[in-house]
Amino acid sequence: MKRKIAVLFGTRPEAIKMAPVVRALRESSCLEPLVIATAQHREMLDQVLTVFGIQPDHDLNLMRPNQTLAGLTSRLIASIDDVLRDTAPAAMLVQGDTTSVLAGSLVAFYNNIPVGHVEAGLRTHDMRNPFPEEMNRVLTGRLTRWHFAPTASSAQNLCDERYPDETVFMTGNTVIDALFEARQHPDKIARSVQDGRRMMLVTTHRRENFGEPLRRICAAVLQLLEHDPVLEVLFPVHPNPNVSSVVRRLLGKHPRVSLCAPLDYLSFIAAMEAAHLILSDSGGVQEEAPALGKPVLVLRDETERPEAVAAGVARLVGTDTNRIVSTVCQLLTDPGAYLQMAQGASPYGDGRAARRIVDILERELGCREQPARDAAAAAQAVLIGAPA
Template identity: 35%
Template sequence: MAPVIRKIEQSELKLTLIHSGQHYDYQMSKVFLEELHLNKVQDNLEVGSGTQAEQTAKLIQNYEKMIIKYKPDIVLALGDTNSVVATGIVCAKLNVPFGHIEAGIRSYDMTMPEEINRRLAGVAAAIHFAPTEQAVVNLYYEGINPKRIYLTGNTSVDTTLEHSVIAKKKSQIMSKLSIPKNKPLMVVTSHRPSNVDDHNNLREICQALIDLSEFSIVFSVHPRTQKNLEKSKLLSDLEKAKHIILSEPLGYLDFLMLMSESTIILTDSGGLQEEAITLGKPCVTLRTNTERPETVKLGVNFLVGADYDKITQTVRKVYKSEEIKEKLRNIKNPFGDGKASQRILDVLLKHLKQDDLKFTEPNFFTRGSADFQLIKLEMGISRDKYEEENKGQITLVYDPNGKPKPIPDKIPKDWVIRFQQF
């Protein structure tokens, strides 16, 4: 979110920054605000921890007060946290336009709180800033108005590219942690409940780390993970392994430096899968699904779950693979080029000037419902002209191979369109 905030501050728009307080200790919150220079927080809701329902309810109540207080023309939130879904719900109820950054990414795993949040945010949002072509298509499938979806890339790429240079100049983490240089470096994080709250899964992950002794391993331990490592008595096993360095959660610049210097990244984080490909690093993901499938399709991210054999075998295979290294050197990042924040600002300025983002009553259906039909084009068409002449909207397109695509302004012959008649 930091690059979007900076772009807004440099524009004609007035910005009010609200901190949810969902992450509330120094290492999980304040250090990021400091390093990303986000010092102009007008209000901190300080909701703290709690169950999913407790935290979301507190956020909804507090965000409603903030929106009534500040009377914004639009509210932005990024990602898939409880803060995001609470923001979306409040905005939809008050009919204040909500812009969702990182819209449309899907794992289709409804056991994940983040997936529930992503889906709900998608329904509530008035405008969607999608990071990838797949994310755009996912929103089409869910019936989102295509005119409200913008392919921008992800702001995480902007932040990673900008701050990786700064991290190399400022961070002293390599010497601070005394990381040896005679072995390849693997950076590890794990915080998902399915991994760290499940004793068997946590044991499998820890044993894999212990046995991957040909690597120097830095394991950045989340507070939730620390608690469960102590509870399950696995912490002492990790501490005895000379090749494993256990670290408290690190600041953004220090962690970015670690990733930049790493050979491979092992994680269950969604965001780190993006940062890995942006930094040209292979990723092994401690999950059986991902909302970043683009990385898997490109062959630079590998899903292994919490299975000891899969973890150890895949890490070793990926490390030795020259083919994967070559892919990462030449790959086009599906999450963007570092200019997402500027695209988001441009879209915001356009729609705010037009004042066309609030939800309105759908009084254009002549038959009482939204009807769709698939039409194969016998000639190329202009999207706007076709919609005007046929009194409707193109809501999805397929290329001649049957693959769904973001809707272009000019749609070629032999493509199939899904048309919604008004």
């Protein structure tokens, strides 16, 4: 009988990054997925589940209008505890840094269920930036048995925090697995966006950008439209009223700004491919855009994904209006600067991260023979960037 591995997610980015893991678990000879959806983001989550053909075994449907973090956390803990007590999985996998991740890891710990953290080790070293994500992932790390780090720098963060070498595995990022899978089926990618060399894609959703930072971002967009008469903007608007009310009020009447509901995953890939450049505060976009050869300007002051910045395919611009405008203008007017960022280099993986994660679980749970490898060799593999 196959052993059940609980796979927990609640937001669209989590579902995208966990979909390849669910597929790899389905293909395992000794493990199988038990999919638990918290539905922290209901509508956007459902889009992804349809794309990847995932039907949750347990849909907790916990989203509430204007929910607080404390209220969401309390509902998550109670609901996830009920599921784990009924199903008793051999392990639980969580992904990233959401409230669902922290609550799920805590409940698994209470029930003596080992936790595997997918995309472990990302750090800004500022507990309030991003908020509450940095806190979520740091605390989750203390509850985790297997840390699946996406890059050498994230693995190094974990080593610096003195996690045991034998618990840290560098696997690559499953977001690249999902992206590669989607691009294998171009006929399924909705081409609702007109291809154009002057389309700028903009997304924003983070709490730290609510209020004045978002107003500065919108002011920058308006200045850029005035500067470049052929520039067009596509802005999928996050449904959170803190985002949608501001964006629609400030940008909704401009003839070259297209505001739309959040795009489904395949349509969003099409939008990224059609874009000349991308402005975003999204972590996933920082990972996906470089793989598509699209410059991404990060609307944050700090990032826990420094690899793309170091590779020159992403830049931190924050939310200062003048800085956003000057950086975008440089990319619009200087072909050399643009080409340097549009080199198509991806530091986040080769599309086989999910298979590595499942291989590790099979070995760690005793249903696959463990290759001879001591802890020192494991640590060296992590630090030099070899897949563990």
